[in-house]
Amino acid sequence: MKRINLVVNGIRHSVEVGDSALLLDVLRDQAGTTAVREGCGVGACGACTVLVDGMSVSTCLALAERYDGAEIRTADGLPADDDVVRAFVECGAAQCGYCIPGFVMMTHELLSENPEPDEEEVARHLEGNICRCGTYTEICRAVTTAAHRRAAR
Ligand code: FES
Ligand code: FES
Numbered sequence: 295m296k297r298i299n300l301v302v303n304g305i306r307h308s309v310e311v312g313d314s315a316l317l318l319d320v321l322r323d324q325a326g327t328t329a330v331r332e333g334c335g336v337g338a339c340g341a342c343t344v345l346v347d348g349m350s351v352s353t354c355l356a357l358a359e360r361y362d363g364a365e366i367r368t369a370d371g372l373p374a375d376d377d378v379v380r381a382f383v384e385c386g387a388a389q390c391g392y393c394i395p396g397f398v399m400m401t402h403e404l405l406s407e408n409p410e411p412d413e414e415e416v417a418r419h420l421e422g423n424i425c426r427c428g429t430y431t432e433i434c435r436a437v438t439t440a441a442h443r444r445a446a447r
Contacts, residue, residue: 295310302325302371330369330370378436
């Protein structure tokens with residue numbers, strides 16, 4: 295076991311992790327960030343995505359011990375009036391909601407890198423995220439809605 299420090303949504307957590315502990319499990323079980331979801335468990339669906347130092351990471355593939363000192367953002371830590379979440383709700387971009395935290399975090403990454411993405415750029419950035427309900431049209435609309443609102447501010 296090894297002790298590591300994670301800053302999760304601004305709160306410092308000091309946790310003991312084994313060699314094979316996954317960041318997904320540490321975030322859910324030890325940091326209490328249950329918006330981080332396990333979908334496929336093999337890096338193919340995006341449900342478990344968080345931002346580590348601003349970059350998206352599939353936590354189901356990430357060994358926790360490698361993230362000692364990392365600054366992690368999850369959907370749990372977004373403010374109640376988060377503009378991306380609001381756009382997803384308004385555009386009906388969710389059915390089960392299982393996949394949505396991953397989409398929302400990927401959208402935050404996209405908009406911080408590219409504030410006004412076109413539809414193709416949205417689709418390309420989100421291509422690793424799977425929505426089994428097929429709400430991709432609404433999700434794309436939500437991303438562009440959030441982008442337009444930020445641009446208008
Ligand atoms: S649960 Fe991690 S990519 Fe699917
Ligand atoms: S809304 Fe979650 S799989 Fe579609």
